[in-house]
Amino acid sequence: MTEEEFDELAAGHALHALSDADERRFAEALAENPQWRDRVDAHAAAAAALAEVAPSVTPPAEIRAALLAQIAQTPQGEPQADPTMDALPEHPATDPVVSAAAAAPRRGWSRRLFTLAASLVLIAGLGVGAAVIVPQLLRSDEVVALDEVRGADDVQEATVEMDSGAEATAYWSEDLGKAVLVTAGMDDAGEGQTYQLWFVRGDTPVAAGVFDPEQGAATAPLEGALHEGDVIAVTVEQDGGSPTGAPTSDPILVIPTA
Template identity: 30%
Template sequence: MNSADLHTATGAYVLHALAPAEEAEFERHLAACEACAQEVEELAATTARLGLAVAAPVPDRMKEQVLQRIATVRQEPPRVSARGRVRSWTRSLPKLALAACLAAAVTSGALAVWQHRAAEDARSQARQAEQQAADLASVLAAPDAKVSVGELADGARGTVVVSRTQDRAAFIAAGLPELGDGKVYQLWFNDGDAMRPAGLFSGAGAERAVLLDGRIDGATGMGITVEPAGGSPEPTTEPVGLMDFPA
């Protein structure tokens, strides 16, 4: 692999998708590349969370649905005499067994479908995370990448990396404070008279790098605000920081 390939192999390395020789080469590169080491650590944590998602418990309504299906199987009414009760119970056995089998089949089938969907969602999220990591690495390693560093609120600092040839920008933050429940950091492109949404940013504390969502498309800088979970179409609070893109 050449130098560019090494910087984009973080996702494949975390997923153990590299050939032995490539894996050894990447590990040598990893020992000397702080950015890739950080990216591998974050991707590994994401992969672990996705793995736990696949092993999630059975939905709460599963028991209720099974009991509803069992209740639809009509049973023989009890007889008055002991002999009659024995005969009634004996005749009910096949229906009870059928109900139990149907319930087991419904439960197993529903659980299998649910697990399959959960696994597909996890794989899709893993592929998206890997692609985002590759795009981020491509911007950070771009030959024309330019860097701008600035101070954010509460003593945090921000770094912007811009690649004009790729028309993309990355943001690296360090020291951002934790937010309360229902709040998230939101990134913005500064288009002069308007702020354009550029993705959500939940990382706080340690250094964290993200790729701004969308093309630079003439923006002169970026900002970061605190918004309600899910983000806002336009800023609703004073910016935590505003930074100009490097020329």
């Protein structure tokens, strides 16, 4: 079990929102990893703090109805589109940022919704704050990373068109040392293959993660720190990324940041 998966279980445990099966998984993981006890205590403290500031009230009908409708429309265990696109700045319908973020896969989506539903009684007690908190909880890590970079004072961007007609836009901030690539209309990498991101630093490629488009679109934060003058590149590699730590094919796109 990863630390991220354990965190989700610990949050549900603090809210008494886990199924019997997940409670067993939580207990077994904690027994195997006692060093994670601090995470359990932190989630318990957060739940207690929310309970103290939230008076006992019935959740507003409109929030409960909207949440239950979202749960009913979400196939459990399947990737889903981000339901909070209105949290992004306005763009034309053809903007690759909008289409990519809408198609970004949701990791652990069913558990997030389950935990969110269990948390509703706590959030509702915060009154109008629920209208802000609920969308924030539903936003994906990819969209959060994109918003962070695009909100930076020194944000820059560049768009390239690939031979296939697909477009890729890179957003980066040297102050933050972060970059995000957004694609639209991109073909699948192929059976047993994936796209790999690179920071090219002089003549040295530095691996920066892998991604797979969903219906041609992807929002892919680059792993690691962006350095001044880096070039962002993408190659096609085997599943999991290049086994050598260096590109095994020519880049299909290159975007200079200087």
